[in-house]
Amino acid sequence: MKHQFDVIIVGAGLAGLRAAIELGEDTSVAVLSKVFATRSHSGAAQGGIGAALGNEEEDNWEWHMFDTVKGSDYLGDQDAIEILARDAPRTIYELEHLGVPFNRTPEGKIAQRAFGGHTRNFGEALVKRACFAADRTGRVILDTLWEKCLQGGIRFFDEFQLMSLIVSEGQCHGVIVYELASGKLHTLHSKAVLLATGGYGKVYKTTSNAFASTGDGLAIAFRAGAPLEDMEFVQFHPTGIYKLGILISEAARGEGGVLRNNEGKRFMELYAPVIKDLAPRDMVSRCILEEVRAGRGIDGKDYVHLDLTHLGEEVLNTKLAEITGFARTYSGVEPITEPIPVQPTCHYMMGGIAADADGKVITDSEGTPFPGLYAAGECACVSVHGANRLGCNSLLDILVFGRRAGKEMRRYIHTVGFSPLPANPEKEAAAKIATLMESNGNETGGPIREELQEVMMDKVSVFRNRSGLTEALEKVRELKGRYQKIAIQDKGNCFNRDLLDAIELDYMLDLAEVITLGALAREESRGAHSREDFPDRDDQKWLVHTMFRYSKEEGPQVFFKPVTITRFQPKERKY
Amino acid sequence: MKCTFIVYRFDPAVDKEPRYQEYMVEAEPTDKILDCLNKIRWEQDPTLSYRYSCAHGICGSDALMINGRIELACQKLVRDFKTANNFVIEPLPLFKVIKDLVVDMNPFFEKHRTVRPYLISDEDPPEKEWLQDPENQKFFEPALACILCGSCTAACPINRSNDKYLGPAALLRGFRYVADSRDTATGSRLAQLDNEDGAWGCKSMWWCTDVCPKSIPLTKSIAQIKRLIKEEEKRKTAGS
Numbered sequence: 055m056k057h058q059f060d061v062i063i064v065g066a067g068l069a070g071l072r073a074a075i076e077l078g079e080d081t082s083v084a085v086l087s088k089v090f091a092t093r094s095h096s097g098a099a100q101g102g103i104g105a106a107l108g109n110e111e112e113d114n115w116e117w118h119m120f121d122t123v124k125g126s127d128y129l130g131d132q133d134a135i136e137i138l139a140r141d142a143p144r145t146i147y148e149l150e151h152l153g154v155p156f157n158r159t160p161e162g163k164i165a166q167r168a169f170g171g172h173t174r175n176f177g178e179a180l181v182k183r184a185c186f187a188a189d190r191t192g193r194v195i196l197d198t199l200w201e202k203c204l205q206g207g208i209r210f211f212d213e214f215q216l217m218s219l220i221v222s223e224g225q226c227h228g229v230i231v232y233e234l235a236s237g238k239l240h241t242l243h244s245k246a247v248l249l250a251t252g253g254y255g256k257v258y259k260t261t262s263n264a265f266a267s268t269g270d271g272l273a274i275a276f277r278a279g280a281p282l283e284d285m286e287f288v289q290f291h292p293t294g295i296y297k298l299g300i301l302i303s304e305a306a307r308g309e310g311g312v313l314r315n316n317e318g319k320r321f322m323e324l325y326a327p328v329i330k331d332l333a334p335r336d337m338v339s340r341c342i343l344e345e346v347r348a349g350r351g352i353d354g355k356d357y358v359h360l361d362l363t364h365l366g367e368e369v370l371n372t373k374l375a376e377i378t379g380f381a382r383t384y385s386g387v388e389p390i391t392e393p394i395p396v397q398p399t400c401h402y403m404m405g406g407i408a409a410d411a412d413g414k415v416i417t418d419s420e421g422t423p424f425p426g427l428y429a430a431g432e433c434a435c436v437s438v439h440g441a442n443r444l445g446c447n448s449l450l451d452i453l454v455f456g457r458r459a460g461k462e463m464r465r466y467i468h469t470v471g472f473s474p475l476p477a478n479p480e481k482e483a484a485a486k487i488a489t490l491m492e493s494n495g496n497e498t499g500g501p502i503r504e505e506l507q508e509v510m511m512d513k514v515s516v517f518r519n520r521s522g523l524t525e526a527l528e529k530v531r532e533l534k535g536r537y538q539k540i541a542i543q544d545k546g547n548c549f550n551r552d553l554l555d556a557i558e559l560d561y562m563l564d565l566a567e568v569i570t571l572g573a574l575a576r577e578e579s580r581g582a583h584s585r586e587d588f589p590d591r592d593d594q595k596w597l598v599h600t601m602f603r604y605s606k607e608e609g610p611q612v613f614f615k616p617v618t619i620t621r622f623q624p625k626e627r628k629y
Numbered sequence: 630m631k632c633t634f635i636v637y638r639f640d641p642a643v644d645k646e647p648r649y650q651e652y653m654v655e656a657e658p659t660d661k662i663l664d665c666l667n668k669i670r671w672e673q674d675p676t677l678s679y680r681y682s683c684a685h686g687i688c689g690s691d692a693l694m695i696n697g698r699i700e701l702a703c704q705k706l707v708r709d710f711k712t713a714n715n716f717v718i719e720p721l722p723l724f725k726v727i728k729d730l731v732v733d734m735n736p737f738f739e740k741h742r743t744v745r746p747y748l749i750s751d752e753d754p755p756e757k758e759w760l761q762d763p764e765n766q767k768f769f770e771p772a773l774a775c776i777l778c779g780s781c782t783a784a785c786p787i788n789r790s791n792d793k794y795l796g797p798a799a800l801l802r803g804f805r806y807v808a809d810s811r812d813t814a815t816g817s818r819l820a821q822l823d824n825e826d827g828a829w830g831c832k833s834m835w836w837c838t839d840v841c842p843k844s845i846p847l848t849k850s851i852a853q854i855k856r857l858i859k860e861e862e863k864r865k866t867a868g869s
Contacts, residue, residue, distance in 0.1 A: 107757075
């Protein structure tokens with residue numbers, strides 16, 4: 055089946071929806087998503103969205119910019135970070151005007167709370183910068199923007215899996231998608247395509263991410279010629295529920311919660327004397343694992359305690375209601391009286407499809423655009439988060455840059471017509487499905503996925519070294535070989551999860567390879583990338599973005615892109 | 630430990646009637662029911678279909694009938710059930726089954742649209758935020774926990790005899806906007822809900838509140854709509 059729209063947006067999380075709203079009612083837009091729109095993983099964002107509103111205490115955008123640059127371990131591009139921090143207050147007011155139900159101060163302004171790495175006056179002390187709606191901030195923004203799209207008559211293709219981009223002569227003009235309910239392929243012809251497909255935490259065993267977070271958009275763009283940037287930077291959030299990885303928001307520490315080791319000691323006081331438990335996530339995750347290595351994990355195991363017992367029932371049941379419920383349901387712990395067992399969990403990908411601040415996908419270190427192809431949100435690397443993202447900057451990122459991508463596409467579609475479709479554009483996707491469905495190979499996806507997630511967790515997580523990374527790379531490549539022999543057992547056309555799992559696994563294998571290659575290449579420690587064999591940051595050699603380009607014959611090819619530094623020169627990073 | 634799962638199966642391409650299939654699953658007491666379904670699919674029977682995504686009760690994908698009661702599969706653990714490790718898994722009632730445990734949620738979202746689930750204001754927004762009394766925000770805050778999983782509407786007995794009834798989820802969204810001080814369409818919203826397909830369809834049977842996986846006081850919220858409708862009437866009578 056064929057359809058035609060000015061713009062196709064892949065992904066119905068906040069980046070995609072914000073772009074759709076920006077494109078407006080006079081543009082024909084389709085938003086497609088492999089899950090129903092409100093199931094998108096933006097909805098799992100808990101703690102807040104950062105903006106220097108100054109509603110609770112003095113704050114300004116330049117402090118926010120500095121914190122983000124420092125949080126990124128100086129790898130973030132400062133021109134883009136300036137846009138992010140300056141545009142933040144406008145973004146919040148816009149959300150509020152759309153109806154987002156933020157918590158309020160006694161005077162009725164938007165309430166704000168402290169968050170990791172956000173400080174006043176360039177690191178002097180913590181500042182209250184995160185705007186929030188209890189601990190369901192992402193969820194209420196997602197609902198509000200989705201409903202705004204319904205009001206605007208935006209066309210949704212819910213439960214459609216992206217199969218490929220239609221690219222000819224270096225230009226993108228549509229997508230091929232697979233309809234879950236019918237098993238049919240559809241061709242969506244457009245002038246522009248925005249990839250807003252989110253993260254890929256499912257590459258790791260322990261993750262806060264949804265099952266849908268498999269990085270489909272990145273892997274597809276990569277194979278179509280778009281480079282991936284800074285993929286070795288993977289954020290492990292310090293406080294995932296022990297064994298499960300379910301997120302306990304940083305807001306828990308923003309409201310005053312503290313981490314304790316098996317001696318009951320608040321160990322972050324030693325590592326980050328100024329902002330303590332609200333140090334950036336890369337540091338806190340490393341500190342937890344250092345405590346565990348020193349034998350100070352709880353019961354000698356690989357977790358510590360998050361103590362919220364002093365916050366009182368009122369705060370827990372209102373401002374932290376969701377996470378209090380998670381602790382009760384999944385840990386069997388009552389946070390009002392007992393500490394929550396936590397350990398680092400794969401949470402966020404700083405790397406992604408290389409894109410500029412207007413959402414244009416770029417193809418080289420000079421920023422040459424990939425005509426017709428855009429990316430925004432977690433799947434993109436602009437780069438505002440550099441080597442480590444600060445809490446409450448991701449909701450901000452996806453809304454600021456989702457809007458900017460929408461604006462840019464709106465301009466672009468008036469400058470071009472519809473390019474003719476290539477003959478039989480569905481051919482490749484149809485062949486891929488047929489190969490999987492008709493294969494009589496002796497592998498199934500389940501064990502390959504499990505082994506992938508385990509090796510990435512063991513060798514490519516918080517601490518890394520050459521021998522472990524080399525082992526991981528060999529393993530990932532072995533799994534890629536085995537993947538060629540997998541067979542699908544479900545032969546049906548209706549909600550065939552077996553087939554979808556196999557398609558997603560293919561993408562995850564590609565991304566795992568690039569993450570590992572990037573981690574091997576970068577012989578230094580910066581932000582979330584911590585090499586035991588290269589423990590120091592090396593600005594002489596490594597103050598650059600790592601880029602990988604796809605090559606079918608030779609595997610991913612590395613090149614580098616300079617970092618943009620404007621206001622803040624790199625300094626030692628202390629908190 | 631060994632658990633028995635009796636799972637509702639229906640593939641429209643093959644089956645004339647739904648059937649039940651039994652699986653043995655090796656599970657821990659702390660496994661989620663969703664984990665068990667995944668084990669069935671990954672280790673025994675990849676043809677089983679169901680929806681899921683976040684796996685911690687926030688995306689709203691996996692509301693199912695578990696041992697005769699509506700629950701989120703990712704929010705209930707094996708140890709939560711006193712059924713001697715036996716489980717019966719069925720799709721949400723009320724909705725049409727597409728395949729196995731996957732149901733057609735379109736009618737649910739169609740009703741959601743009709744309550745105009747977005748802020749309507751005839752005032753120009755200020756330069757900064759609209760000020761809002763924190764007490765007002767708290768008043769409708771419980772409604773913000775809704776994840777649109779459909780549990781309440783599937784459970785509601787009124788929906789079974791009146792398919793035009795908006796149902797608890799859509800009414801809850803209606804309440805959320807009626808109650809929001811920033812919204813200026815309160816009068817027309819209340820008028821829209823002032824009938825048997827709207828708020829008055831609710832007979833306060835509490836089944837929605839009972840099954841809500843987010844513990845939202847649905848019946849009370851619908852009662853608030855009824856109260857506000859009456860107050861609006863009084864105001865109109867007093868004014869005329």
